[in-house]
Amino acid sequence: MNRFEKSFSALKQNNKKAFIPYIMAGDGGLENLVERLTALEKFGATAIEVGVPFSDPVADGPTIQAAGLRALENGTTLRGIVKEIEKARRVVSIPIILMTYLNPIYSYGIPEFVRDIQIAGVDGCIIPDLPMEEEEIITPALESAEVELIRLVTLTTPLERIKTISSKGRGFLYTVTVKGITGVRNEYDSELSQFLTSVKEVSAIPVMAGFGISNKEQIEDITKYCDGVIVGSKIVDLFEQGRLSEMEDLMSVVKQESKVL
Numbered sequence: 001m002n003r004f005e006k007s008f009s010a011l012k013q014n015n016k017k018a019f020i021p022y023i024m025a026g027d028g029g030l031e032n033l034v035e036r037l038t039a040l041e042k043f044g045a046t047a048i049e050v051g052v053p054f055s056d057p058v059a060d061g062p063t064i065q066a067a068g069l070r071a072l073e074n075g076t077t078l079r080g081i082v083k084e085i086e087k088a089r090r091v092v093s094i095p096i097i098l099m100t101y102l103n104p105i106y107s108y109g110i111p112e113f114v115r116d117i118q119i120a121g122v123d124g125c126i127i128p129d130l131p132m133e134e135e136e137i138i139t140p141a142l143e144s145a146e147v148e149l150i151r152l153v154t155l156t157t158p159l160e161r162i163k164t165i166s167s168k169g170r171g172f173l174y175t176v177t178v179k180g181i182t183g184v185r186n187e188y189d190s191e192l193s194q195f196l197t198s199v200k201e202v203s204a205i206p207v208m209a210g211f212g213i214s215n216k217e218q219i220e221d222i223t224k225y226c227d228g229v230i231v232g233s234k235i236v237d238l239f240e241q242g243r244l245s246e247m248e249d250l251m252s253v254v255k256q257e258s259k260v261l
Ligand SMILES: O=P(O)(O)OC[C@@H](O)[C@@H](O)c1c[nH]c2ccccc12
Pocket: 022, 049, 051, 059, 060, 064, 099, 126, 128, 181, 182, 183, 184, 210, 211, 212, 213, 230, 231, 232, 233, 234
């Protein structure tokens, strides 16, 4: 079993849902990365998504973009991030997912990138601008390194395609819950619960919902229809403002047993 399978099967046995926080590596200085990963594990994170700052992000909303700019300004690089993750791996045992666009991977070199993240103890990668039809440029290398590609589906992806996509991985399926970019939102598409229910029905792997989720009520509601949530912009804000007790409180929702499976 890989780290994802271990984490998700433990949650399932205890009737619990997953919480995956996203952080922007290098925001506030790369030297805080190990500390932040450690804090998130202590607060009960199931896994952590670590964002790599990039000058031309496609799906990032204003909060994540601003965090990315701050990180780039202080000289954060993909190589530096991978080194810090390697240090963190000695103390953090939950899955670590690296979120990066294709361009930084290309300039690193695909084989070198995959080798280094494997050594560092990275469990999965999210590459938002890599479509399923093109993924073979990196999946053979990732597979032999036992690093999972975490694939994204959205409200507009046909169910047949979702079924195909979910049959490929041994991580989880990232279901984007909005038609748009990342960022805190107050309202959801009226079809979201029905959509998540259908995705759950066809998916061979755990279904995580992300984009626009920022408070306990949303988390309680959305986790009725899927295996857990990914929270980005809100976590980035709370770290930036040093509001760690609020973060712990937000993450505590998934510590309770959930009634609906
Ligand atoms: O910030 P939000 O709305 O909570 O959404 C999560 C998101 O930030 C994180 O998963 C993410 C950041 N950038 C991305 C690009 C593509 C897919 C996912 C992401």
